Amino acid sequence: MKKAVFIDRDGTLNVDVGYPSRYDQLDVFPQSFEAVKKLNQEGLLVVVVTNQSGVGRGLLTEDDLKDIHARLNASFIRRDARLDAIYYCPHYVLSEDPRYRKECDCRKPKAGLARQAADDLGIDLANSYMIGDKTEDVLFGINVGAVPVLVLTGCGQESLTKLREQNLAPAYVAPGILEATDWILHRERRHIP
Ligand SMILES: [Mg+2]
Numbered sequence: 625m626k627k628a629v630f631i632d633r634d635g636t637l638n639v640d641v642g643y644p645s646r647y648d649q650l651d652v653f654p655q656s657f658e659a660v661k662k663l664n665q666e667g668l669l670v671v672v673v674t675n676q677s678g679v680g681r682g683l684l685t686e687d688d689l690k691d692i693h694a695r696l697n698a699s700f701i702r703r704d705a706r707l708d709a710i711y712y713c714p715h716y717v718l719s720e721d722p723r724y725r726k727e728c729d730c731r732k733p734k735a736g737l738a739r740q741a742a743d744d745l746g747i748d749l750a751n752s753y754m755i756g757d758k759t760e761d762v763l764f765g766i767n768v769g770a771v772p773v774l775v776l777t778g779c780g781q782e783s784l785t786k787l788r789e790q791n792l793a794p795a796y797v798a799p800g801i802l803e804a805t806d807w808i809l810h811r812e813r814r815h816i817p
């Protein structure tokens with residue numbers, strides 16, 4: 625069983641611009657490459673988990689999304705870093721397309737994407753982490769039994785306020801993905817396995 629760091633996409637790995645339909649609309653934070661490389665070197669799986677209801681809303685096709693993710697993967701490879709897998713939820717309950725119109729179990733904060741990844745890759749969820757900028761990401765981390773880390777990029781500030789109102793606390797709040805990664809690596813190195 626392997627440990628994984630689940631990472632949200634928009635607002636965490638790249639700037640959140642709404643519903644991008646092409647890779648050139650995706651502005652990856654420069655620190656993301658270094659963060660992912662560090663996680664790779666530590667032997668932690670890097671698994672992107674992203675809600676992409678834009679597919680169900682008809683704003684981009686699933687092929688557009690796959691193209692974005694192929695290019696995203698390539699941009700990390702060019703910088704000697706590796707995203708081990710990307711899992712997405714394309715669903716939208718009000719979708720006009722019956723393929724995407726459902727009350728699914730893979731939209732964060734539900735645990736479906738983590739379960740899929742755990743089955744495919746042999747992940748020990750209880751010893752894994754989740755990094756994200758929304759309350760849904762923190763709740764997803766809690767729901768799958770992983771350690772939730774909130775980043776203050778994207779919607780992070782608003783999320784922190786919302787979480788406090790609900791008396792929920794992430795294990796750590798980091799300015800961005802690189803600081804979140806450094807905290808995880810520090811915790812891994814001093815922790816009893
Ligand atoms: Mg996000």
Ligand SMILES: [Zn+2]
Nearest residue numbers: 713715728730
């Ligand atoms: Zn879904």
